[in-house]
Amino acid sequence: MGKSVRTFLKHTAKDFYNQSVNPPIVRASTIIFKSMNDIKKTQRNYKKNPIGGHFDYGRQGTSTTHILQQMLRKLEESYQVYLTPTGFASIFLSIFSVVRPEDEILITDPIYSPTRVLTESYLKEFNIKSIFYDPKNFKDLKNKVSKKTKLIYVENPGSNTFEFQDLSKIISLAKKNKIFTTIDNTWGTPYLLKPIKLGFDMSIVSATKYYSGHSDVMGGTLAVNKRTFKYVERANKIIGFRLSPDDAYLITRGLRTLDVRLEKHQENAKKVSNFLSKYKKIKLLYPHKKGSQNYKNWKKYYQGASGLMGLKIKCKKNSVTKFLNSLKLFGYGYSWGGFESLALHQESVSKEKRKFTKLAKDEHLVRLHIGLEDSKDLIEDLKESLKFIK
Numbered sequence: 001m002g003k004s005v006r007t008f009l010k011h012t013a014k015d016f017y018n019q020s021v022n023p024p025i026v027r028a029s030t031i032i033f034k035s036m037n038d039i040k041k042t043q044r045n046y047k048k049n050p051i052g053g054h055f056d057y058g059r060q061g062t063s064t065t066h067i068l069q070q071m072l073r074k075l076e077e078s079y080q081v082y083l084t085p086t087g088f089a090s091i092f093l094s095i096f097s098v099v100r101p102e103d104e105i106l107i108t109d110p111i112y113s114p115t116r117v118l119t120e121s122y123l124k125e126f127n128i129k130s131i132f133y134d135p136k137n138f139k140d141l142k143n144k145v146s147k148k149t150k151l152i153y154v155e156n157p158g159s160n161t162f163e164f165q166d167l168s169k170i171i172s173l174a175k176k177n178k179i180f181t182t183i184d185n186t187w188g189t190p191y192l193l194k195p196i197k198l199g200f201d202m203s204i205v206s207a208t209k210y211y212s213g214h215s216d217v218m219g220g221t222l223a224v225n226k227r228t229f230k231y232v233e234r235a236n237k238i239i240g241f242r243l244s245p246d247d248a249y250l251i252t253r254g255l256r257t258l259d260v261r262l263e264k265h266q267e268n269a270k271k272v273s274n275f276l277s278k279y280k281k282i283k284l285l286y287p288h289k290k291g292s293q294n295y296k297n298w299k300k301y302y303q304g305a306s307g308l309m310g311l312k313i314k315c316k317k318n319s320v321t322k323f324l325n326s327l328k329l330f331g332y333g334y335s336w337g338g339f340e341s342l343a344l345h346q347e348s349v350s351k352e353k354r355k356f357t358k359l360a361k362d363e364h365l366v367r368l369h370i371g372l373e374d375s376k377d378l379i380e381d382l383k384e385s386l387k388f389i390k
């Protein structure tokens with residue numbers, strides 16, 4: 001990248017003609033060529049350099065999406081970055097690019113709940129077996145590798161319970177057994193963790209979250225290394241995913257401040273987690289506690305933490321309901337990664353069946369996204385509402 005990431009994010013993605021600090025939004029289905037020969041030339045150029053932005057039809061992108069791809073390729077330090085309409089589409093693309101009937105996939109448990117539905121039930125219809133492994137026990141993963149394993153699908157940290165894994169061990173295991181690897185890196189983004197550089201074949205980010213950062217866009221990205229490029233390029237042509245130029249523009253704009261926002265999310269989340277750690281009935285699921293396995297693995301790989309954390313609260317459901325309903329600054333709703341704080345009671349919104357990290361009786365999982373408000377106000381809001389946790 002040359003410059004620091006902070007500078008790079010501000011000084012990239014200019015207008016092709018250097019006329020404005022941001023790229024123009026170019027919308028197109030048809031691309032007009034000067035001559036019959038010209039379209040052939042573009043197609044030849046694509047064959048020579050498939051990541052060079054040689055488009056003959058709008059589904060492949062326009063200069064707006066290409067500029068975002070270039071920006072993300074540098075940030076991810078990857079060979080190519082695919083832009084998809086949602087983070088979930090990127091998850092689908094990564095799996096369908098490499099997995100075929102009769103194959104097995106090893107998947108982190110717990111996993112983002114729609115990913116569980118996709119792998120556990122939908123893939124079964126294609127005779128693809130999903131096997132879930134315990135993120136706290138590397139041996140469990142190792143023992144589950146078979147000759148049929150095609151892909152190790154990692155989510156780090158684990159969904160809602162925030163387990164951090166020893167990522168290099170997973171990569172070495174996969175390489176030794178010629179297995180593809182994918183990571184869902186939405187929590188960290190390549191600002192905090194660069195999975196392709198570390199050795200993963202594919203890395204997913206839901207651009208809906210921190211990339212766009214303003215809770216008004218949906219999008220997904222899939223970064224790939226050179227070895228995996230040909231599989232994903234082929235699959236994406238067949239599936240036909242594309243991100244609209246308008247959304248690509250908003251994501252490019254969001255990326256300008258990714259560094260500043262993530263650092264503020266982290267600063268606020270640290271203050272909130274320090275405050276919450278005083279409550280005996282709350283077990284914090286955030287990698288700040290020195291000496292824990294999660295802290296060790298987080299410190300080893302990440303440049304920092306984002307603003308999403310879990311709380312395991314031991315109390316009656318009624319108390320959790322009152323706590324969540326009384327919050328004033330934390331909105332109750334899906335998603336995260338925007339400027340605002342959010343809360344969600346996991347068991348009420350998801351029927352997921354965790355194989356590991358199960359909750360005990362009277363244990364409740366609450367997810368908090370710590371936004372960019374003044375941390376004092378957030379703490380005050382939590383303090384008032386936590387009076388209901390008895």
Ligand SMILES: Cc1ncc(COP(=O)(O)O)c(C=O)c1O
Nearest residue numbers: 086087088112186206208219335
């Ligand atoms: C970890 C994680 N990965 C992927 C997704 C899917 O992203 P999208 O909502 O953009 O489809 C989400 C959405 O909440 C998520 O939390």
